[in-house]
Amino acid sequence: MSTSTAAGLVLALVSTTLTNLAYQREHDAAAAMPVLSMRRPLHSARLLLSDRSWMVGFAMETAGFLLYAAALALASLALVQSIAAGGIGVLAYVSARVARRPLSRRELSGVLLSVVGLVALAVSLVGGSAEGGTGTTGAILLWLGVTAGVALVVLAVGRRLGAVAIAYGLAGGLFFAIGDVSTKVATQGGSRSLFVLPLIVGYSVGTALLQVGYQAGGALTVAGLATLVTNAVPIAAGTIVLDESVPGGALGGLRVLAFGAVTVGAVLLARPEKRSRPDKGSAASTTSIRR
Numbered sequence: 001m002s003t004s005t006a007a008g009l010v011l012a013l014v015s016t017t018l019t020n021l022a023y024q025r026e027h028d029a030a031a032a033m034p035v036l037s038m039r040r041p042l043h044s045a046r047l048l049l050s051d052r053s054w055m056v057g058f059a060m061e062t063a064g065f066l067l068y069a070a071a072l073a074l075a076s077l078a079l080v081q082s083i084a085a086g087g088i089g090v091l092a093y094v095s096a097r098v099a100r101r102p103l104s105r106r107e108l109s110g111v112l113l114s115v116v117g118l119v120a121l122a123v124s125l126v127g128g129s130a131e132g133g134t135g136t137t138g139a140i141l142l143w144l145g146v147t148a149g150v151a152l153v154v155l156a157v158g159r160r161l162g163a164v165a166i167a168y169g170l171a172g173g174l175f176f177a178i179g180d181v182s183t184k185v186a187t188q189g190g191s192r193s194l195f196v197l198p199l200i201v202g203y204s205v206g207t208a209l210l211q212v213g214y215q216a217g218g219a220l221t222v223a224g225l226a227t228l229v230t231n232a233v234p235i236a237a238g239t240i241v242l243d244e245s246v247p248g249g250a251l252g253g254l255r256v257l258a259f260g261a262v263t264v265g266a267v268l269l270a271r272p273e274k275r276s277r278p279d280k281g282s283a284a285s286t287t288s289i290r291r
Contacts, residue, residue, distance in 0.1 A: 008074030009083050011067050016087030018282030019064035020227070024094045025057030027219035030211045039213060048211060058207075065203070069183050077184040078238035082117075085262040086233035088224055089114045095175075095220045099161075106268050113265030120258035135242040137192070142248055143241045144178050144198055147233060151175055155209075165217025166225060172209035178202030179233045184242070234261060 027192065029051050030036065036044040048054050071080045089111040096103050145201030151174035158167020186195040206226070213222040 004093075005079070007077075008071040008080060011071035011074070012080045012083040013086075014071030015064045015067035015071060016084040017064075017090050018060055018067065020087040020091040020223070021065060021086075022057045022060035023062045023096060023223035023227075024088060024098060024219045025060065026054055026211065027214040027223065028098065029057060030214040033215070035074075036212050036215060039207070045213070046086045046133070053244035061207075065183075069187065072184045073143055073187045076238060077181070077242060078235045081180070081231045081234045081238070082259065082262065084151060085227070086114045086117070088227045088265070092220060095218065098219075106189055110265040110268030113261050113268065115265075117263075117265060122256055125179035125240045135185075135190060139197075139241040140181070140237075140287060143237055144181065144202075147174050147178050147181075165213050165222050168209045168213025168216065169222040170229055172213060173210060174233065175202045175206035176226060176230040176231035177237075179206060181237045181242075184234070186259065226269070227291035228263070228267060235259065 002082045013181050021271075028050070033054075036047065038044075048058075068080070071083075080270040092103060092107050092111055093235065096107070117191075151171040154166050154174065158164065158170070179199050180198035182197075182202060185192050185250070194255055210222060210226055214221075
């Protein structure tokens, strides 16, 4: 592994830690606000921007993004996203501390699987290539367009089924994935610097969707699902449309298993155990959001 790639992975680790701490802070601030709505963007934006606690969380998330962009300039998209996937463990730990309860068996299993997956990923890097490809602009644009379309379908289906928190978490993660892929492409410079436009749209819409989702569910559910999607989709994009290389033989198989462990761990953490008492506030927010 080259020095630049190693530095990129360290930056990715710091980035995902800071970002997931920011998710918890934003969740706590947004959940205490009047109902936020995508249909009233200016009103919702004023509520968010006038809350000091939420602004601190947003500043932390912004710093995490800058570190993420620096990581992408040094390492491939797939590798950076794989490290970032472990950030959901940080979110689980912080959520447990905020709720003043120990992690459930399912959540603890998710943390352990994520850690095992990251260790396996690090081992798979030994002797493997970590260089990223470039891909064709047409294929990248098609990928971004399909991702946005899937996000809109998820929102429509989720709202119809009453799974508001899940829908906003998944859709927010998909738009974040658009921002992540666009960030990687934009760092390649030249005419691809124009990908800063879908970068801004992806992160802006993703952030807005998460704030609405926070009023319908817990941080671990909403941000957990968003983190899962945000990492899984760009990893796929790195291989499919950016032509990033994957080591062959045993190392390639180990990396696949590592991705699987991180993904399963993320799924377990995004589905925490049910509590004994229903959250009346969340139910009320869900009803308001659906109107």
